[in-house]
Amino acid sequence: MAKTVLIVDDAAFMRMMIKNILLDGGYEVIGEAENGKQAVDAYKELQPDLVTMDITMPEMDGIEAVKKILAINKDAKIIMCSAMGQQAMVIEAIQAGAVDFVVKPFKPDRVLEAVDKALNS
Amino acid sequence: MDTNSQYLQMFFDESAEYLQILNENVLMLEDNPDDEEIINAVFRAAHSLKGMAATMNFSKLTNLTHKIENILDKVRNKELHITEDIIDLLFAGIDYIKTLVDDLKKSGEEVTDISGYVEKLTRYLDGSYQSDDNNKDRGSQNSFKLTEKEKKQISLKLQETDSVYQIKVVLKEDCLLKNVRGYMVLKKAQELGFLVKSNPPKDTIEDEDFGFEIYLILVSSLNKEKIREELLNIVDVEEVECLNLDFVKKEAKDEDNEKTVNRSKKNLSNFEVSPTVRVDIKKLDNLMNMVGELLINKTRLEGLKISSEIYQDIIQQLDRVTMELHHIVMQIRMVPIGGIFNRFPRIVRDLAKELGKEVDLRIEGAETELDRSIIDELADPLIHILRNAVDHGIELPGEREKKGKNRTGTILLKAYQKGSEIIIEVEDDGTGINVDQLAAKAVEMGLTTHEEIESMDEREKLFFIFHPGLSTSDEVTDISGRGVGMDVVKRIVESLDGQVFIESEKDVGTRFTISLPLTLAITQALMVKVNQEIFAIPLGAISETLMINPDDIRQVRGQDVIVLRDSTIPIVEGARQLNLEVEYGNFKKKAEIPVVIINSGERQVGLIVDELLNQQEIVIKSLGNYLVNIKNISGATIVGDGDVALILDVRNIA
Numbered sequence: 001m002a003k004t005v006l007i008v009d010d011a012a013f014m015r016m017m018i019k020n021i022l023l024d025g026g027y028e029v030i031g032e033a034e035n036g037k038q039a040v041d042a043y044k045e046l047q048p049d050l051v052t053m054d055i056t057m058p059e060m061d062g063i064e065a066v067k068k069i070l071a072i073n074k075d076a077k078i079i080m081c082s083a084m085g086q087q088a089m090v091i092e093a094i095q096a097g098a099v100d101f102v103v104k105p106f107k108p109d110r111v112l113e114a115v116d117k118a119l120n121s
Numbered sequence: 122m123d124t125n126s127q128y129l130q131m132f133f134d135e136s137a138e139y140l141q142i143l144n145e146n147v148l149m150l151e152d153n154p155d156d157e158e159i160i161n162a163v164f165r166a167a168h169s170l171k172g173m174a175a176t177m178n179f180s181k182l183t184n185l186t187h188k189i190e191n192i193l194d195k196v197r198n199k200e201l202h203i204t205e206d207i208i209d210l211l212f213a214g215i216d217y218i219k220t221l222v223d224d225l226k227k228s229g230e231e232v233t234d235i236s237g238y239v240e241k242l243t244r245y246l247d248g249s250y251q252s253d254d255n256n257k258d259r260g261s262q263n264s265f266k267l268t269e270k271e272k273k274q275i276s277l278k279l280q281e282t283d284s285v286y287q288i289k290v291v292l293k294e295d296c297l298l299k300n301v302r303g304y305m306v307l308k309k310a311q312e313l314g315f316l317v318k319s320n321p322p323k324d325t326i327e328d329e330d331f332g333f334e335i336y337l338i339l340v341s342s343l344n345k346e347k348i349r350e351e352l353l354n355i356v357d358v359e360e361v362e363c364l365n366l367d368f369v370k371k372e373a374k375d376e377d378n379e380k381t382v383n384r385s386k387k388n389l390s391n392f393e394v395s396p397t398v399r400v401d402i403k404k405l406d407n408l409m410n411m412v413g414e415l416l417i418n419k420t421r422l423e424g425l426k427i428s429s430e431i432y433q434d435i436i437q438q439l440d441r442v443t444m445e446l447h448h449i450v451m452q453i454r455m456v457p458i459g460g461i462f463n464r465f466p467r468i469v470r471d472l473a474k475e476l477g478k479e480v481d482l483r484i485e486g487a488e489t490e491l492d493r494s495i496i497d498e499l500a501d502p503l504i505h506i507l508r509n510a511v512d513h514g515i516e517l518p519g520e521r522e523k524k525g526k527n528r529t530g531t532i533l534l535k536a537y538q539k540g541s542e543i544i545i546e547v548e549d550d551g552t553g554i555n556v557d558q559l560a561a562k563a564v565e566m567g568l569t570t571h572e573e574i575e576s577m578d579e580r581e582k583l584f585f586i587f588h589p590g591l592s593t594s595d596e597v598t599d600i601s602g603r604g605v606g607m608d609v610v611k612r613i614v615e616s617l618d619g620q621v622f623i624e625s626e627k628d629v630g631t632r633f634t635i636s637l638p639l640t641l642a643i644t645q646a647l648m649v650k651v652n653q654e655i656f657a658i659p660l661g662a663i664s665e666t667l668m669i670n671p672d673d674i675r676q677v678r679g680q681d682v683i684v685l686r687d688s689t690i691p692i693v694e695g696a697r698q699l700n701l702e703v704e705y706g707n708f709k710k711k712a713e714i715p716v717v718i719i720n721s722g723e724r725q726v727g728l729i730v731d732e733l734l735n736q737q738e739i740v741i742k743s744l745g746n747y748l749v750n751i752k753n754i755s756g757a758t759i760v761g762d763g764d765v766a767l768i769l770d771v772r773n774i775a
Contacts, residue, residue, distance in 0.1 A: 082298065082301075083537070084297070084298075084485070084486045084488065084489065084537050084538075085485030085486040085535065085537070086298075086485075087298050087300050087301050087327075087329065090298060090301045091300070091301055091304050091327060094301065094304060094305060094308065100305070100355075100356055101298065101301060103297040103298055105538075110356070113356055114356050117354055117355075117356055
């Protein structure tokens with residue numbers, strides 16, 4: 001069975017980008033959320049194998065959401081989606097327990113590499 | 122070897138100069154121990170020497186200059202005071218540098234033993250910095266030395282089944298957010314065992330102040346293969362070398378034996394990344410030119426259209442090779458924009474201090490890469506904008522508090538890539554530009570009339586700031602306000618084929634956005650035909666192409682326009698813009714008219730052409746000094762059949 005992914009990003013365009021990359025890579029996109037709050041709720045409900053998490057979002061940012069999700073499931077696998085120049089925040093997210101990160105603009109092979117490695121380790 | 126000796130020559134020449142500077146300035150320092158200028162001069166010279174030595178792979182010299190630099194850094198940060206001892210130490214260091222350089226001149230090897238002196242330097246560094254021994258050996262890869270404390274740690278942690286490893290992790294060169302990757306490597310290492318130390322240390326990694334290699338000393342119960350596998354599993358880790366340091370294990374038990382792991386470092390050095398070289402930028406320009414020529418000939422060859430399998434094969438191969446070549450040359454020419462950004466915090470700091478303001482300069486995207494020739498030109502315009510932001514933008518702390526803002530103003534300098542363009546933004550949260558005052562000034566100077574101002578929107582009014590001689594500041598200061606500056610900014614950016622935009626809101630702030638092409642030499646272009654002649658339009662300026670019917674054309678105040686997705690876009694005839702000698706207006710007789718929608722900032726214009734041909738890579742050639750002022754033409758290129766096609770300067774058309 002295909003592994004399931006929850007995509008979190010406030011921009012619909014970005015969600016679509018990641019979604020297409022993941023679908024091409026043979027993953028099932030089980031849900032989408034546009035802020036941290038929705039992400040936490042969706043995580044509880046859908047129990048995805050992996051979450052891709054944007055950092056800057058309204059309502060609740062990605063780092064906060066990572067902490068909340070890991071509080072629910074300490075083995076949750078979360079990959080941060082970062083823009084150039086957000087190094088400090090990415091480090092914070094990794095400290096909080098995110099497993100990896102990808103940098104916008106997304107390159108399909110990089111995204112899939114990160115997702116594959118995260119799910120197989 | 123010939124080229125190498127050429128660099129060597131340059132290296133020797135320059136080292137002599139720097140040694141001179143060092144000697145002179147340390148001498149002056151003796152009499153003026155508090156003069157920051159002098160300390161900085163010494164520091165810069167030592168730093169340049171270090172950079173040169175590292176580039177040439179002279180490890181002793183690199184290590185030595187690095188240590189001296191560390192001492193100077195402490196002096197600069199007032200952690201260490203200039204005493205006679207320090208002066209002596211510095212002079213001794215300069216002599217050692219000279220001896221090493223002489224060694225290299227004679228034999229090509231760094232013969233002289235400097236370990237005693239380096240030891241002494243290290244002790245000086247320790248003396249004032251006992252609290253944080255991480256900072257020792259910062260960035261220097263040749264002295265991966267374990268301190269007593271660290272050896273004790275090892276011996277405490279070490280179980281019988283454990284091993285001590287020296288691990289070298291190499292990150293991929295195209296690795297993004299290198300510091301985060303480095304952080305992940307450290308984090309992973311900590312999961313695998315006890316991380317005794319890393320070189321560079323964690324703070325340096327987080328500051329992204331390192332190359333692509335990280336050295337680790339790790340105590341772990343896992344075997345080499347497992348550690349290697351785990352670290353390789355991190356994205357962007359290119360290579361992991363794992364070396365057993367069992368002698369350290371013995372040493373750790375035998376505590377008074379002070380040895381370095383330099384020995385094992387020797388074995389690892391086989392895996393060192395290839396050495397880098399410095400190349401005169403002119404040579405790269407030449408190379409780029411030659412690639413351009415090759416590209417032109419390739420296009421010509423393609424134009425032959427011979428129907429033979431071998432021909433097709435060759436063309437395909439040639440295509441691949443030239444593309445690759447072009448790519449590589451471009452990459453070589455690219456340098457991170459951080460190189461010029463690094464100077465800015467200092468400039469902003471000094472200026473803010475002078476003006477009694479509190480300013481926090483934040484820099485993002487310093488790793489963004491841009492063609493070297495563009496970067497060199499960019500420093501001045503950016504300094505102009507930053508100075509303006511500090512001087513006119515950010516208010517005095519008291520004033521800011523009155524407005525309910527943070528006392529400290531923020532200037533955000535941000536660079537990023539967007540498609541084939543590099544965007545640089547300078548944003549301040551200051552007072553904003555007073556648009557009405559600007560417009561009034563413009564009228565006063567006779568640039569425009571009250572009536573015209575009435576019909577202008579904010580953006581158009583703001584553009585007056587780019588007019589020579591216009592400043593909103595009533596008083597002229599040393600820093601800005603003399604009305605020179607913004608027009609220079611615009612001119613330089615445009616000479617680089619870029620554009621400047623400006624947005625400003627009262628009491629919220631001002632943002633300058635500069636967009637630049639990635640490179641100036643080769644670009645993608647749309648080829649079009651106007652009156653039997655071929656013209657190239659750079660792709661970056663085109664938003665779309667479409668076919669319209671004559672019925673689609675409306676008239677607004679005598680101007681032909683079309684309506685495209687609810688916006689009205691003026692259309693102009695290519696032949697007329699280019700002053701071609703034909704009868705204008707013929708296009709209206711055609712059933713379908715090809716139109717190229719051109720972007721210039723926020724404005725769009727439809728350019729009517731006779732025919733859309735194809736998209737291709739063009740090599741931009743300047744028209745030379747005689748033809749520099751031809752309207753609407755920015756250059757020329759050579760197309761497949763060897764003909765010259767002119768490149769449209771779309772900024773003026775739109």
